[in-house]
Amino acid sequence: MKVTDKIKEVGVEIYNSILKKKQPELSSPIRSLSNVKYDTKNGFFELTGKMKLRTLTAATIKTFAQTLRMMNLSKELIEKDDIATKREAYYVSKNWGDARFKEQPESDSVMDDVEAMLEVNREQIGFIPEEKGGDVAGQLIVVDKDPDTGKEIKIDCTKMGTGAYSIPSSVEHLKFETNAKFILAIETAGMFQRLVKHNYWRKSNAILISMGGVPTRACRRFIRRMSDELNLPVYVFTDGDPYGFLNIYRTLKVGSGNAAHINKYFCVPQAKFIGVTPQDIVDYKLPTHPLKDVDIKRVKDGVKNDPFVHAHKEWQKALKQMVAMKVRAEQQAFAAHDLNYVIDTYLPEKLKDSKKWLP
Amino acid sequence: MTQTTLNGEAQKPPKQSKAEEMALKQREISVAAFFEKNRHLLGFDNPRKALLTTVKEAVDNSLDACEEAEILPEIIVEMIELSENKYRIIIEDNGPGIVKAQIPKIFAKLLYGSKFHKLSQSRGQQGIGISASVMYAQLTTGKPAKIVSKTGPKTQAHLYELHIDTETNKPEIVRDEVKEWNKDSGTRIEIDLEGTYIKGNQSVDEYLKQTAIVNPHVTLIYTNPKAEQIIFPRATEVVPVPAKEIKPHPYGVELGVFIRMLKYTESRTLQSFLTSEFSRVGAGTAKEICQHAALLPNTKPAAVSREMAESLMKGIKKTKIIAPPSDCISPIGEVNLEKGLRKEINAEFYTTITRPPAVYRGNPFVIEVGIAYGGEQPCDKQVKLLRYANRVPLLYQQGAGAVAKSTAVTNWRPYGLQQSGRNLPVGPLTVVVHIASVWVPFTSESKEAIAHYSEIMKEIRLAIQECGRKLGSYVNKKKRVGAELKKRSYIEKYIPHVGDALKDLLELKPEASENIQTLLKEILEEQRGKVATVGVVDNPDYDENFANIGKEDKEEKPEGEENESN
Numbered sequence: 043m044k045v046t047d048k049i050k051e052v053g054v055e056i057y058n059s060i061l062k063k064k065q066p067e068l069s070s071p072i073r074s075l076s077n078v079k080y081d082t083k084n085g086f087f088e089l090t091g092k093m094k095l096r097t098l099t100a101a102t103i104k105t106f107a108q109t110l111r112m113m114n115l116s117k118e119l120i121e122k123d124d125i126a127t128k129r130e131a132y133y134v135s136k137n138w139g140d141a142r143f144k145e146q147p148e149s150d151s152v153m154d155d156v157e158a159m160l161e162v163n164r165e166q167i168g169f170i171p172e173e174k175g176g177d178v179a180g181q182l183i184v185v186d187k188d189p190d191t192g193k194e195i196k197i198d199c200t201k202m203g204t205g206a207y208s209i210p211s212s213v214e215h216l217k218f219e220t221n222a223k224f225i226l227a228i229e230t231a232g233m234f235q236r237l238v239k240h241n242y243w244r245k246s247n248a249i250l251i252s253m254g255g256v257p258t259r260a261c262r263r264f265i266r267r268m269s270d271e272l273n274l275p276v277y278v279f280t281d282g283d284p285y286g287f288l289n290i291y292r293t294l295k296v297g298s299g300n301a302a303h304i305n306k307y308f309c310v311p312q313a314k315f316i317g318v319t320p321q322d323i324v325d326y327k328l329p330t331h332p333l334k335d336v337d338i339k340r341v342k343d344g345v346k347n348d349p350f351v352h353a354h355k356e357w358q359k360a361l362k363q364m365v366a367m368k369v370r371a372e373q374q375a376f377a378a379h380d381l382n383y384v385i386d387t388y389l390p391e392k393l394k395d396s397k398k399w400l401p
Numbered sequence: 402m403t404q405t406t407l408n409g410e411a412q413k414p415p416k417q418s419k420a421e422e423m424a425l426k427q428r429e430i431s432v433a434a435f436f437e438k439n440r441h442l443l444g445f446d447n448p449r450k451a452l453l454t455t456v457k458e459a460v461d462n463s464l465d466a467c468e469e470a471e472i473l474p475e476i477i478v479e480m481i482e483l484s485e486n487k488y489r490i491i492i493e494d495n496g497p498g499i500v501k502a503q504i505p506k507i508f509a510k511l512l513y514g515s516k517f518h519k520l521s522q523s524r525g526q527q528g529i530g531i532s533a534s535v536m537y538a539q540l541t542t543g544k545p546a547k548i549v550s551k552t553g554p555k556t557q558a559h560l561y562e563l564h565i566d567t568e569t570n571k572p573e574i575v576r577d578e579v580k581e582w583n584k585d586s587g588t589r590i591e592i593d594l595e596g597t598y599i600k601g602n603q604s605v606d607e608y609l610k611q612t613a614i615v616n617p618h619v620t621l622i623y624t625n626p627k628a629e630q631i632i633f634p635r636a637t638e639v640v641p642v643p644a645k646e647i648k649p650h651p652y653g654v655e656l657g658v659f660i661r662m663l664k665y666t667e668s669r670t671l672q673s674f675l676t677s678e679f680s681r682v683g684a685g686t687a688k689e690i691c692q693h694a695a696l697l698p699n700t701k702p703a704a705v706s707r708e709m710a711e712s713l714m715k716g717i718k719k720t721k722i723i724a725p726p727s728d729c730i731s732p733i734g735e736v737n738l739e740k741g742l743r744k745e746i747n748a749e750f751y752t753t754i755t756r757p758p759a760v761y762r763g764n765p766f767v768i769e770v771g772i773a774y775g776g777e778q779p780c781d782k783q784v785k786l787l788r789y790a791n792r793v794p795l796l797y798q799q800g801a802g803a804v805a806k807s808t809a810v811t812n813w814r815p816y817g818l819q820q821s822g823r824n825l826p827v828g829p830l831t832v833v834v835h836i837a838s839v840w841v842p843f844t845s846e847s848k849e850a851i852a853h854y855s856e857i858m859k860e861i862r863l864a865i866q867e868c869g870r871k872l873g874s875y876v877n878k879k880k881r882v883g884a885e886l887k888k889r890s891y892i893e894k895y896i897p898h899v900g901d902a903l904k905d906l907l908e909l910k911p912e913a914s915e916n917i918q919t920l921l922k923e924i925l926e927e928q929r930g931k932v933a934t935v936g937v938v939d940n941p942d943y944d945e946n947f948a949n950i951g952k953e954d955k956e957e958k959p960e961g962e963e964n965e966s967n
Contacts, residue, residue: 049906050906050907053903053906053907054907056903057903057907057909057917060903060917060920060921060924061920063920063923063924063927064924065924065928066899066921066924098892098921098924098925098928099892100888100891100892103891103892103895103896103899104895106895106899107895107898107899107902108898110898110899110902110903110906111898111902113902113906114902114905114906117906138898139898140894140895140898141895141898
């Protein structure tokens with residue numbers, strides 16, 4: 043079914059119940075960790091079906107009206123074959139009088155609700171994110187199209203010099219050519235820079251991706267498609283802290299609670315965590331920082347509520363170990379031994395020893 | 402010390418001892434002379450209060466007389482400014498009149514009256530009030546009081562002009578003559594005195610207005626010194642049931658009074674003395690009292706010594722005696738009290754309560770409380786307290802006495818008012834407290850505040866709490882309805898957006914949005930139900946002119962303003 047038809051269908055349902063003098067209702071999935079289960083077989087977070095209801099109550103009427111407005115905006119965008127960034131959509135709402143959004147997070151949230159309600163991806167309803175998808179360097183040729191002519195363009199990621207290829211916000215149309223052995227997803231731009239500078243990808247025959255924190259949907263989808271189509275393993279290298287484990291790695295691998303309706307496409311179940319693990323902090327005698335209260339809270343929250351952690355004993359053990367040690371370590375802490383220690387010693391050692399990875 | 406004087410006078414031997422010298426100066430003080438020096442005890446501490454006290458005493462007497470004679474009172478009050486700070490006060494009633502022989506004593510002898518000795522609910526109690534006014538007038542203007550009274554259509558009216566001999570506390574008749582008076586019966590008093598007329602909370606205007614509120618059977622025709630006539634017409638034709646006189650209850654009698662009663666009784670035995678002179682004492686109870694006092698019931702009252710009287714008092718305390726009869730009390734009633742409040746205060750919520758009779762020191766009393774909440778009353782001021790004793794408004798010493806204290810110690814917060822510590826609460830509220838009793842215990846002769854008897858305080862508190870609970874549930878309901886209305890208007894704010902968005906989304910005709918909005922409003926109404934109307938001032942009884950009586954004039958410009966602009 044076309045997305046515009048889906049949108050209209052929801053509208054018709056509401057209109058009909060109003061005509062029958064029945065209270066109109068809009069329901070959309072609750073977007074949080076409390077409404078997902080970990081599908082261990084397919085390897086991602088799936089919705090459990092809890093719904094939130096918007097109707098004629100003081101608590102929900104405003105979002106009810108805003109959701110309808112947002113659906114209407116989406117319909118117009120699709121019909122005109124246009125797009126709006128999340129920020130632009132927020133500004134469009136300024137014409138809605140009392141129903142306008144005060145801050146962009148409100149409009150983002152309603153947009154996510156529409157997306158989840160229609161079970162589509164944001165781009166399908168005409169909205170695009172602001173953020174960059176991530177940077178790529180290494181043994182990869184990306185096959186894209188010229189936006190005007192539609193002619194194929196081949197982008198060789200080995201020829202970016204000291205720069206990198208930037209993942210676009212929509213990646214569905216891309217094709218890949220490579221002879222690399224694996225994909226290495228890196229948390230920080232700083233570490234990515236070091237590996238690019240020293241041509242690490244050439245030495246190890248790899249594709250390097252800088253996620254820049256929690257990977258965007260485009261970045262996740264890019265890695266997933268590449269990994270699926272080229273049959274490449276994915277290794278993840280983040281800071282040794284709860285944010286790196288539970289936000290960056292977990293979101294890349296199994297998706298998020300917030301956009302669970304599309305996790306199926308936006309996850310990389312085959313990803314493996316190579317470091318920095320809590321055990322690495324011990325094994326490599328890394329300089330550390332004390333865990334902050336928010337870190338400890340994040341770990342406790344993860345152990346208690348995150349279905350992904352529930353499913354993996356190894357992660358429970360690692361998280362407990364970190365809390366016991368009361369410290370965290372950054373990727374760049376290896377520089378304490380030698381600036382290129384990470385390239386010469388750490389990465390080669392870790393990539394060889396799959397027993398020291400985390401699932 | 403005497404040696405140090407120079408002229409040698411001090412060396413004279415004293416002819417008298419110091420005690421003898423002092424004894425010469427000691428002499429009996431006349432009651433009248435005493436009050437002449439202590440006029441503040443009677444409510445004449447300042448010229449403004451003097452006017453009020455005089456009007457109040459005369460009106461109280463007129464009302465008492467009318468009610469006792471079961472006449473619907475019609476009272477004329479007139480104040481004329483004679484010269485600066487000199488006023489003539491005239492009060493005329495349609496009461497039963499006073500027999501000629503009594504007139505001089507009633508008006509020109511202090512502590513002479515009929516009400517002191519009996520126990521029945523009346524406004525006057527002591528027999529001081531009106532004669533004190535006569536004395537005050539004499540003191541400040543030197544003029545006699547002029548009294549005309551007529552006891553029936555066939556009799557002639559008598560006119561007296563009276564002074565008080567303050568040394569002897571006896572009336573001094575200046576003029577005594579028969580007069581034509583075109584009236585069936587009644588009494589008229591004319592007094593010239595020094596005073597100040599100001600409007601406001603403690604003015605004659607306010608007093609008369611408040612009197613009208615709690616005495617709906619009275620017609621008052623009032624002319625103030627500005628020659629403005631105000632008529633307070635009666636709201637009911639029913640005279641209140643005349644208060645019954647009761648005998649004292651044994652629990653309320655004091656030793657001195659008890660001994661005096663023993664002395665003057667006509668009973669021959671202690672038992673018959675107890676049964677005939679007191680209420681609620683039968684033969685059995687009398688015997689029990691005697692037994693507790695270790696005295697024989699057939700002892701002659703005259704033979705009872707002081708010590709024996711004391712043990713009788715103890716015997717009374719040990720004996721269980723049922724409470725005094727309460728049918729002697731005539732309360733205003735919940736309906737009339739509310740009517741009065743509605744007339745005076747434009748509020749949203751009224752409630753009144755008449756408590757069952759209770760007893761303090763053997764005296765039965767009834768507490769009535771009424772409250773008026775919200776409306777035009779200010780939210781940030783202390784609550785307004787109106788106090789009445791036997792249907793007489795108490796205007797002075799607002800913060801003193803049992804009423805203010807009981808109001809302050811009540812916790813008002815659960816009833817939706819603000820209150821800091823043990824102070825009067827703050828909020829848009831007027832509280833009326835009426836005490837009716839055969840003997841109202843005032844803290845002073847000027848009858849301004851009620852004494853702190855714990856039984857009275859308790860009854861006031863209970864009555865306030867009962868009204869307070871009703872107020873609390875009203876305030877809560879108002880809050881709930883307010884919250885509901887707020888929610889609804891919030892929801893309704895977004896209904897047009899739902900209509901417009903749906904119209905655009907489904908590409909409907911422009912009028913479809915209107916239709917959707919109407920339907921949504923109907924759905925909303927159906928779902929949330931009708932909202933009760935609260936907090937709306939809908940009070941047809943309110944009389945703005947009436948309420949403004951006694952309020953200070955605000956529009957008057959301060960003098961000299963015009964000169965400055967020249």
